[in-house]
Amino acid sequence: MASEQDKLLEEVTNREYQYGFHSDIEMDVLPKGLSEEVVAEISRRKGEPEFMLEYRLKAYRNWLKMKVPDWAHLKINEIDFQDIIYYAAPKKKPRLDSMDDVDPELRATFDKLGIPLDEQKILSGIAVDAIIDSVSVKTTFRETLAEKGIIFCSMSEAIKEHSDLVKKYLGSVVPPEDNYFAALNTAVFSDGSFVYIPKGVRCPMELSSYFRINTMNTGQFERTLIIAEEDSYVSYLEGCTAPMRDENQLHAAVVEIVALERAEVKYSTVQNWYPGDKEGKGGIYNFVTKRGLCKGDYSKISWTQVETGSAITWKYPSCVLMGNNSVGEFYSVALTNNFQQADTGTKMIHLGKNTRSLIVSKGISAGRSQNSYRGLVKVSKNADNARNFSQCDSMLLGDKCGAHTFPYLEINNNTAKVEHEATTSKIGEDQIFYCNQRGINTEDAVGLIVNGYVKEVINQLPMEFAVEAQKLLQISLEGSVG
Amino acid sequence: MLKIRNLRAVIDGKEILRGINLDIKAGEIHAIMGPNGSGKSTLAAVLAGNEAFEVIEGSVEFNGKDLLDMSPEDRAREGLFLSFQYPVEIPGVSMTNFLRTALNEQKKYRGEEILSASDFLKLMRDRKKLVDMDSDLTNRSVNEGFSGGEKKKNEIFQMAMLNPGLAILDETDSGLDIDALRVVANGVNKLRRPDNATILITHYQRLLDYIVPDKVHVLFKGQIVKSAGKELAVELEKNGYDWIKQEMEA
Numbered sequence: 001m002a003s004e005q006d007k008l009l010e011e012v013t014n015r016e017y018q019y020g021f022h023s024d025i026e027m028d029v030l031p032k033g034l035s036e037e038v039v040a041e042i043s044r045r046k047g048e049p050e051f052m053l054e055y056r057l058k059a060y061r062n063w064l065k066m067k068v069p070d071w072a073h074l075k076i077n078e079i080d081f082q083d084i085i086y087y088a089a090p091k092k093k094p095r096l097d098s099m100d101d102v103d104p105e106l107r108a109t110f111d112k113l114g115i116p117l118d119e120q121k122i123l124s125g126i127a128v129d130a131i132i133d134s135v136s137v138k139t140t141f142r143e144t145l146a147e148k149g150i151i152f153c154s155m156s157e158a159i160k161e162h163s164d165l166v167k168k169y170l171g172s173v174v175p176p177e178d179n180y181f182a183a184l185n186t187a188v189f190s191d192g193s194f195v196y197i198p199k200g201v202r203c204p205m206e207l208s209s210y211f212r213i214n215t216m217n218t219g220q221f222e223r224t225l226i227i228a229e230e231d232s233y234v235s236y237l238e239g240c241t242a243p244m245r246d247e248n249q250l251h252a253a254v255v256e257i258v259a260l261e262r263a264e265v266k267y268s269t270v271q272n273w274y275p276g277d278k279e280g281k282g283g284i285y286n287f288v289t290k291r292g293l294c295k296g297d298y299s300k301i302s303w304t305q306v307e308t309g310s311a312i313t314w315k316y317p318s319c320v321l322m323g324n325n326s327v328g329e330f331y332s333v334a335l336t337n338n339f340q341q342a343d344t345g346t347k348m349i350h351l352g353k354n355t356r357s358l359i360v361s362k363g364i365s366a367g368r369s370q371n372s373y374r375g376l377v378k379v380s381k382n383a384d385n386a387r388n389f390s391q392c393d394s395m396l397l398g399d400k401c402g403a404h405t406f407p408y409l410e411i412n413n414n415t416a417k418v419e420h421e422a423t424t425s426k427i428g429e430d431q432i433f434y435c436n437q438r439g440i441n442t443e444d445a446v447g448l449i450v451n452g453y454v455k456e457v458i459n460q461l462p463m464e465f466a467v468e469a470q471k472l473l474q475i476s477l478e479g480s481v482g
Numbered sequence: 483m484l485k486i487r488n489l490r491a492v493i494d495g496k497e498i499l500r501g502i503n504l505d506i507k508a509g510e511i512h513a514i515m516g517p518n519g520s521g522k523s524t525l526a527a528v529l530a531g532n533e534a535f536e537v538i539e540g541s542v543e544f545n546g547k548d549l550l551d552m553s554p555e556d557r558a559r560e561g562l563f564l565s566f567q568y569p570v571e572i573p574g575v576s577m578t579n580f581l582r583t584a585l586n587e588q589k590k591y592r593g594e595e596i597l598s599a600s601d602f603l604k605l606m607r608d609r610k611k612l613v614d615m616d617s618d619l620t621n622r623s624v625n626e627g628f629s630g631g632e633k634k635k636n637e638i639f640q641m642a643m644l645n646p647g648l649a650i651l652d653e654t655d656s657g658l659d660i661d662a663l664r665v666v667a668n669g670v671n672k673l674r675r676p677d678n679a680t681i682l683i684t685h686y687q688r689l690l691d692y693i694v695p696d697k698v699h700v701l702f703k704g705q706i707v708k709s710a711g712k713e714l715a716v717e718l719e720k721n722g723y724d725w726i727k728q729e730m731e732a
Contacts, residue, residue: 436531436553438581438640438644439587440587442555448575
């Protein structure tokens with residue numbers, strides 16, 4: 001890792017958000033605003049079966065009765081839901097079987113982002129599903145995966161081609177009425193990724209989704225569903241970027257994971273949505289519901305997230321440990337700078353016996369940002385011998401930022417063993433001076449110290465992502481110490 | 483190599499260094515001794531560029547350049563090394579990574595070629611042997627969970643890696659048992675060359691049994707009040723600092 005580190009340190013010269021470009025791709029866009037007609041139109045344009053339309057409308061009607069949650073430690077400007085575009089798709093419909101059919105402008109976009117859509121170019125063996133605004137544009141390595149019976153495709157396709165699986169599992173972990181943003185997502189989601197790993201199959205490569213918001217005033221509402229059958233394994237990665245814009249843009253995704261007996265799912269996110277400028281103007285509102293259901297005995301779901309982007313992050317990847325002896329893990333780095341706000345954490349719901357959960361959360365606050373960890377550990381009456389260990393660390397850079405920890409415990413079984421450790425540290429001037437004295441400048445020193453601090457989490461990421469995550473942390477902290 | 487003239491420095495409004503004058507030539511080892519609170523560690527910190535201290539007067543010339551005008555990292559890159567009295571822990575950052583970053587930064591500054599990974603590891607092996615450093619220490623995070631002795635050894639190891647022109651050892655001997663002291667002293671002696679120099683800041687003469695200084699200075703109330711050859715250290719050990727205090731106050 002040493003050489004990567006060095007390279008990263010050298011590379012860091014770019015002070016601004018480097019993914020802030022906008023591409024001119026011809027888009028098929030629905031007018032702004034939300035109504036039953038818009039919901040129906042989305043479903044129609046996607047050629048969805050009847051059951052989806054009903055499902056969406058039901059969610060929409062529910063949503064109308066709900067309120068924006070206000071319990072998080074966030075200051076959110078009122079969102080005008082009628083001022084958002086709910087559907088934007090590239091006009092040239094890419095045929096999924098050949099790269100040549102993809103709009104060259106679109107390819108250029110992904111090249112700029114460093115997303116390899118060209119299968120020959122992929123040495124690392126990552127299958128990619130690229131989603132721009134609302135629509136999945138290209139899924140790579142489908143044939144290789146299909147040989148093993150693995151389904152990796154866009155949600156739209158899954159709805160049409162694997163409707164029994166979708167019917168069975170969609171909303172089974174995050175029901176449409178779960179929360180405000182989940183209801184909204186259910187009504188208007190236009191695409192996302194679908195993964196199905198058959199019984200006994202270990203997915204031979206990392207599966208990856210790349211999300212990008214492009215069109216102005218669009219909301220992105222993607223929907224991801226991962227189903228891991230008995231004795232299967234999959235590692236799934238998610239990355240996100242957006243152009244720089246003065247207005248806030250809404251991102252409200254839902255991710256559902258189902259793990260059956262002895263299945264294991266690793267879900268990693270490097271979230272780098274546009275965070276807004278140094279004055280706090282613009283940026284993505286990221287309201288995401290992610291939940292995994294350890295349905296089978298001995299199943300395991302592991303969330304790893306590196307959150308550096310978004311103006312506001314509201315996100316609690318959770319595990320429902322239903323199967324006996326199932327395991328849930330949550331590794332998180334949340335970095336906030338300038339005027340960013342993050343309220344993120346996890347929920348570990350212990351239902352089965354001998355269930356275990358681990359929470360490692362590392363918050364880093366700089367600038368005038370506010371960074372909160374919010375975590376719930378719940379042990380139900382029948383969850384004998386449940387175990388949880390939580391480690392929540394916060395690091396402060398400077399004295400204008402805030403770090404907050406809100407741990408909640410609900411223990412209804414006295415055989416449970418729950419441990420919580422929390423620390424708050426300031427990046428030490430003595431640490432920086434020590435680095436300075438060895439010839440390392442302050443900015444690099446901060447990068448080094450922060451990357452050391454988050455190592456436990458970064459180590460959970462696949463290699464390529466770990467490198468990208470380290471780089472992101474470094475870039476996100478540029479100019480925050482001085 | 484180093485020319486200090488009338489150096490005065492304050493912290494929290496209190497003057498700690500009250501007009502230091504000192505000349506050090508290449509190839510020399512100087513010991514700076516003195517009672518607690520005389521300003522020894524402050525001198526080391528000010529030379530290294532610790533911003534907790536404010537220089538209010540005086541000049542320091544290092545290899546012909548104005549040292550006080552440079553950032554701490556540039557002083558390091560110019561070849562000034564401080565062995566910390568209390569080395570700092572940096573959790574999660576491996577010694578290897580830390581040193582490689584440091585060495586490369588220094589090399590870049592001097593326009594030298596950066597070492598390849600394999601050359602760097604070779605250098606590490608070689609230097610570890612030179613200072614008798616336990617191998618597993620370099621696999622751990624910087625100073626994290628190191629014993630007091632290990633931390634000090636680690637400072638000398640870093641010095642061996644970075645190969646400075648001027649090394650300042652701030653109480654490197656304090657808290658060391660006799661074996662560790664010998665290891666540290668051996669390291670310093672082996673690294674001695676005609677073109678580098680060392681300042682030993684110490685409270686006790688003990689270290690000077692192993693490292694023979696060319697000059698010994700006594701710092702008292704922020705000034706160098708006595709300079710002589712190595713015999714001064716022996717005298718201090720025998721008679722303590724009281725006679726100096728009396729001499730000064732007389």
